[in-house]
Amino acid sequence: MITTILTAATILCTLSPSSPTTDRYKGWVMANVEIACPEDIQFLRDLGAKSLACYDHPGQTQMLMTEKMAEKARLHHIATKVTERDIASYIKKIDQVRSEARNSGVGGWYSDFKTWPEVNLHLQQLANSDPDIASVFEVGTSHEGRTIWGIKITSPGDATDRKRILFNGCQHAREWIAVMVPVYIAEHLIEGWKNNPEIQSFLDTTEVVIVPIVNPDGYEFTYAAGGDRFWRKNRRNNSGSCEGVDLNRNWDIDWNGGDSTSTSTCSDVYVGPSVFSEPETQAMRTLIESLPNFVTHIDFHSYSQLILKAWGYTSTPHPDDEILQALGEAMHDGYQSVHGEQYTVGTPGDVLYYADGTFQDWTTSVGALGYTVELRPTGSPGFDLPPSEIVPTCEESFEGVLAMMRFVSNPVSISFPNGLLQFVNPGEIHELSVSMQSPLGGSIDPTTANIHIRYGETGTEATIPLQHNGGGVFTANIPGSLCGLSTKYWFDVETTSGQYQRYPTGDTVLTASASQLIEEFTMDQNPNWSTEGLWSWGQPTGGGGQYGNSDPTSGASGNNVIGYNLNGDYENNLSEKHIVAGPFDLSGTQNTQLQFSRYLNVEQPAYDHASISVKGDVGLWQTIWTNQSEITDSQWQTVSYDISAVADNASSVSIRWTMGSTDTAWQYSGWNIDDVSISASVEAGVVGDVNCDGLVNVKDILTIISSWGPCEGVCAEDIVPDENINVSDLLLVIANW
Ligand SMILES: [Zn+2]
Numbered sequence: 001m002i003t004t005i006l007t008a009a010t011i012l013c014t015l016s017p018s019s020p021t022t023d024r025y026k027g028w029v030m031a032n033v034e035i036a037c038p039e040d041i042q043f044l045r046d047l048g049a050k051s052l053a054c055y056d057h058p059g060q061t062q063m064l065m066t067e068k069m070a071e072k073a074r075l076h077h078i079a080t081k082v083t084e085r086d087i088a089s090y091i092k093k094i095d096q097v098r099s100e101a102r103n104s105g106v107g108g109w110y111s112d113f114k115t116w117p118e119v120n121l122h123l124q125q126l127a128n129s130d131p132d133i134a135s136v137f138e139v140g141t142s143h144e145g146r147t148i149w150g151i152k153i154t155s156p157g158d159a160t161d162r163k164r165i166l167f168n169g170c171q172h173a174r175e176w177i178a179v180m181v182p183v184y185i186a187e188h189l190i191e192g193w194k195n196n197p198e199i200q201s202f203l204d205t206t207e208v209v210i211v212p213i214v215n216p217d218g219y220e221f222t223y224a225a226g227g228d229r230f231w232r233k234n235r236r237n238n239s240g241s242c243e244g245v246d247l248n249r250n251w252d253i254d255w256n257g258g259d260s261t262s263t264s265t266c267s268d269v270y271v272g273p274s275v276f277s278e279p280e281t282q283a284m285r286t287l288i289e290s291l292p293n294f295v296t297h298i299d300f301h302s303y304s305q306l307i308l309k310a311w312g313y314t315s316t317p318h319p320d321d322e323i324l325q326a327l328g329e330a331m332h333d334g335y336q337s338v339h340g341e342q343y344t345v346g347t348p349g350d351v352l353y354y355a356d357g358t359f360q361d362w363t364t365s366v367g368a369l370g371y372t373v374e375l376r377p378t379g380s381p382g383f384d385l386p387p388s389e390i391v392p393t394c395e396e397s398f399e400g401v402l403a404m405m406r407f408v409s410n411p412v413s414i415s416f417p418n419g420l421l422q423f424v425n426p427g428e429i430h431e432l433s434v435s436m437q438s439p440l441g442g443s444i445d446p447t448t449a450n451i452h453i454r455y456g457e458t459g460t461e462a463t464i465p466l467q468h469n470g471g472g473v474f475t476a477n478i479p480g481s482l483c484g485l486s487t488k489y490w491f492d493v494e495t496t497s498g499q500y501q502r503y504p505t506g507d508t509v510l511t512a513s514a515s516q517l518i519e520e521f522t523m524d525q526n527p528n529w530s531t532e533g534l535w536s537w538g539q540p541t542g543g544g545g546q547y548g549n550s551d552p553t554s555g556a557s558g559n560n561v562i563g564y565n566l567n568g569d570y571e572n573n574l575s576e577k578h579i580v581a582g583p584f585d586l587s588g589t590q591n592t593q594l595q596f597s598r599y600l601n602v603e604q605p606a607y608d609h610a611s612i613s614v615k616g617d618v619g620l621w622q623t624i625w626t627n628q629s630e631i632t633d634s635q636w637q638t639v640s641y642d643i644s645a646v647a648d649n650a651s652s653v654s655i656r657w658t659m660g661s662t663d664t665a666w667q668y669s670g671w672n673i674d675d676v677s678i679s680a681s682v683e684a685g686v687v688g689d690v691n692c693d694g695l696v697n698v699k700d701i702l703t704i705i706s707s708w709g710p711c712e713g714v715c716a717e718d719i720v721p722d723e724n725i726n727v728s729d730l731l732l733v734i735a736n737w
Contacts, residue, residue: 023088025064025087025088028064028087029067029085029087030052030063030090031062031063032061032081033049033063036078037058038056043076047072047073048065048069049064049069049073050065051268052230052382053382055260055348055353055374056260056353057351057353062382064087064230065080079547081666083380107387111387111390113177113179113180113387116223119213122187123136123149123186126187126190133153134152134186134190135152137150139211139284140279140286142234142279142280143237146220148280148284150209150211151210152208153186153190153193157204160292162293164294164295165206165404165405166211166288166368167185167209167401168212168214168359169181170214170219171280173221177302177383177389178300179219181375182212185208185397186208198402198406201409202409207291209287211284215233218233218244233245233268234278234280238265238270241265242266245270245272246270246272247280248301248358251361252362253362254356254357256356256357259354259355260355261357284359285362294366296327296370296371297363297368297370298371298373300372300375301373301374302376303377303378303382303383305344305377305378306346307344307345307374308346308360308371308373309324309325309369309370310324310369312354312358312372313354313356315354326439327369327407328371331371331400332344334396334399334400334403335399338396339396341376341628343373376389376392377389377628378628379629379630410439411500411501412442412499414436414491416433423514424513425515426481426484426514427480428714429478434466434476435473435474436449436472437472442495442497442499451463452490452491453721454489455685457687459485459720460732462720462722463722464722466491481719481721482692483689484514484682484683484684485683485687486511486512487512487721488510490504513681514683516679516682518584518589518679518680519584519677519678520676520678521677522558523561523562523673529579533660534577534659535579536563538561539554540561540563543567545601547667549669550601551567551568551599556599557597557675561674562579562657562672562673563671563672563673564577569668570602570667574661574662576609580654580655581676584654585652586647587650588649589649589680589681590644592644592647593643594614594624594655595676596675596677597673598672599635599672599674600633601631601668601670602630603663603668607662608660609627610627610631611625611627612624612626613656615646616650616652617650621656624646636674643678655678657671687736688700688719688736690703690704690719696733697737700733701733701734704730709724711723719732
């Protein structure tokens with residue numbers, strides 16, 4: 001099916017970005033507001049301030065308000081910092097950046113945000129180029145008569161029994177990145193079908209339905225001359241002073257329930273005159289009711305970097321919460337794998353506020369696994385994401401979507417709620433939490449859940465049942481060889497109907513390297529690192545905390561730490577101040593990791609900065625971490641960083657922590673650091689060498705025979721790690737003689 005939706009002539013008018021008139025917000029300012037509780041939000045709404053978040057939430061949030069409202073907020077003890085005094089020039093500035101990005105052409109079609117006609121044309125071109133697998137279709141018509149377009153993608157052949165997955169964007173007009181991402185997914189699924197066997201096999205069993213712009217009227221209004229860049233709702237004429245309904249409050253799931261909803265037509269969360277009152281939500285409902293085997297759904301929004309699962313309207317967990325969580329974590333891992341960005345998984349109530357009448361809850365209520373993904377950034381500059389971040393956001397979203405497709409394609413999804421192991425310490429057993437979920441109504445047979453372990457590349461594998469903790473939750477006990485070989489491992493399980501799943505797939509295995517502690521600083525004594533500004537060693541005094549939390553009163557271990565101003569907050573208008581550890585000789589190391597205990601409070605990076613960098617033999621400082629949002633630690637936590645790219649096998653490695661730069665207001669208590677260590681992998685042992693003397697000989701045979709029998713924990717003689725010193729260990733010695 002090919003439907004012509006536009007002619008090229010229509011497009012010529014929109015080649016350069018157009019923007020709303022800039023005098024709409026004359027006298028208004030943009031402000032960062034510190035929200036402590038829901039009452040603060042209500043107070044600001046009652047004043048007439050306009051929140052720029054997709055979901056209102058505690059902590060820092062961006063709002064539009066007049067200077068008078070800002071003054072009233074401060075009198076009400078709501079910390080309010082004006083960031084833009086002139087909205088018109090703010091919009092001009094953004095237009096300028098967009099024009100430059102579009103003219104540069106970097107990122108191709110994704111160099112800049114695209115209007116409704118541009119998106120429609122691109123969808124049509126994608127379908128025209130591969131009509132065997134892609135077709136454009138009409139979902140419905142908006143209030144103002146615009147067509148809502150979708151694209152369906154699946155392998156040729158009878159699609160009747162295939163699973164259906166839905167991705168949509170732009171229920172909320174101003175969240176522009178949420179349009180670019182679904183278009184990118186469509187384009188790269190079509191591309192992948194031609195050259196990526198995994199995507200081919202997904203599309204053999206799945207039809208992907210994509211609707212990039214659910215709310216074309218609102219979306220066009222955010223670009224139009226005389227429109228409003230900050231518009232969120234659709235464009236219903238409410239026959240009064242205010243237009244629009246919040247489409248993401250109009251769905252039939254606890255509609256108008258009072259959580260983040262309003263019956264005022266002027267509110268940004270106006271629920272509409274009745275449930276499903278809007279042609280846009282009606283059209284999407286009709287589409288979904290026409291999809292058999294509808295299994296999963298993502299409703300894209302921005303911003304905050306969140307993966308929100310059902311339920312959004314209640315604290316009662318969904319009956320399939322373990323599956324919703326496991327799929328959320330799989331998507332998180334997909335997102336993180338591309339550019340390292342964190343997307344927090346939880347219900348709206350876990351991470352923000354409850355919200356009634358949302359799309360994700362409705363699709364979940366009709367049997368799919370429904371999610372809201374809030375895209376980049378975490379905070380400032382909100383939905384005005386710089387165009388240079390369109391492609392990275394699309395790239396990581398595509399990996400998130402592939403993780404979702406893998407999850408619904410595999411009979412069992414295997415994931416690791418606390419991550420995988422980097423290291424095992426020789427002679428210790430490490431517990432690894434394993435989640436095994438059968439996503440689509442099947443169930444796993446817990447008696448078939450195993451870990452397969454060997455020591456070193458050529459060791460013999462032992463099979464050990466996982467410890468079952470109920471539901472899909474298991475624990476694997478992973479030992480480290482006493483002789484310093486790496487531990488290789490993988491998992492498998494079957495469903496009750498006999499379907500098999502391995503992790504990782506194929507014949508690859510996971511590796512936990514034997515670790516060697518190279519440097520350790522407990523901070524019980526002064527390490528005498530070189531310092532600038534208020535960096536020092538000693539006991540913190542619990543001071544500071546004008547914003548965020550005050551300093552701790554002792555270390556993570558012992559009393560002393562390294563900290564920036566042990567007696568209070570960092571200064572305003574600070575330039576970068578470093579503390580430098582090293583240089584360390586790390587010659588011969590592999591897989592070098594930095595670990596330390598952190599207690600950090602710092603304002604979001606639009607204003608204040610905290611960072612860590614590493615310098616190796618090349619002699620240039622490389623940043624390995626910098627705050628991506630406001631950080632308000634209230635307890636010590638252990639953090640680890642992979643510094644192998646700079647530090648592996650380098651003869652002179654320095655590490656520095658940096659406080660600053662900071663801006664003119666809002667002080668926080670800054671860095672506190674304890675228990676710093678540097679570790680690296682070693683592959684010290686020889687397979688078959690029971691007594692760790694570097695030789696495989698008769699002494700090893702005799703050692704095995706003298707310890708014959710069951711082994712509790714890790715035993716040197718148990719070189720095939722099956723908790724038995726037996727003939728398999730003997731055979732491995734002989735094989736490596
Ligand atoms: Zn939104």
